Amino acid sequence: MPQLIPTPWLALLIFSWTIFSAIVLPKMLKHSFPDNPTPRSKQDLHKNKWDWSWH
């Protein structure tokens, strides 16, 4: 069975792990998952009124 041929065994193993660690992991790490935006409620508009505090 060709999967049991010992010659490329270690090379394939190390190569697959190398590509996994060098390419896949950094690519998946760069994905960011921002929070879903929450809808603004009407009360928030009235709480912080703009006051001209320096006059």
Place this chain on the structure above:
Amino acid sequence: MTLSLFDQFLSPVVCWIPLVAIAIILPWILFPSPTTRWLNNRSLTSQNWFLSQATSQIFLPINPPGHKWALLLSSLLIFLTTMNTAGLLPYTFTPTSQLSINMGLAGALWMGVVILGMRTQPTHSLGHLLPEGAPALLTPILVIIETISLFIRPIALGVRLTANLTAGHLLIQLTSTATLAMLTIMPVTAIFTGILLFLLALLEAAVALIQAYVFVLLLSLYLQENV
């Protein structure tokens, strides 16, 4: 005849380039690195959504200390699904049909979770060798059986993926050879075999995704036991 059918799993080398290298490196062109922009294109957004859904699904039942494994297991899922599905295209080589690659992934990750469990909480990890509620008389036999099953896990993990993909590819090759051979002699049978081939291809697409998911799911279960 059987030996020549397995020849499709020989690691092919064309012009001194091992095709395994191309098969493992090239699919990542399909996965662009996310930009620092707030909005990305459709493919990136859908990949991002899929990654977040898959990660949350896998890590829901795992205790918070195990969530450090999120990057590793979700990247492994993407890696395996990509390798499996890319191998379904004609004239490609499936890296995950090789025992070396699957045993390398399975053995290393299984050993990682077991060593983690043994170092952080040895009593809890060893406690899994005796299931709760078992009769006291069966304790010695059960511990032996559970230890054997513990050590068979990496082999089962690797061989399961290899065997599923190898068997699928072999079946596709057999039915396609049969369809082609019968096309001139017995066309009606060839049409039925062609329908079988079509259904097999659908099955193989499903198996590709499912087997990758099962691999990662089992690893997450072993992690849940040990963390």
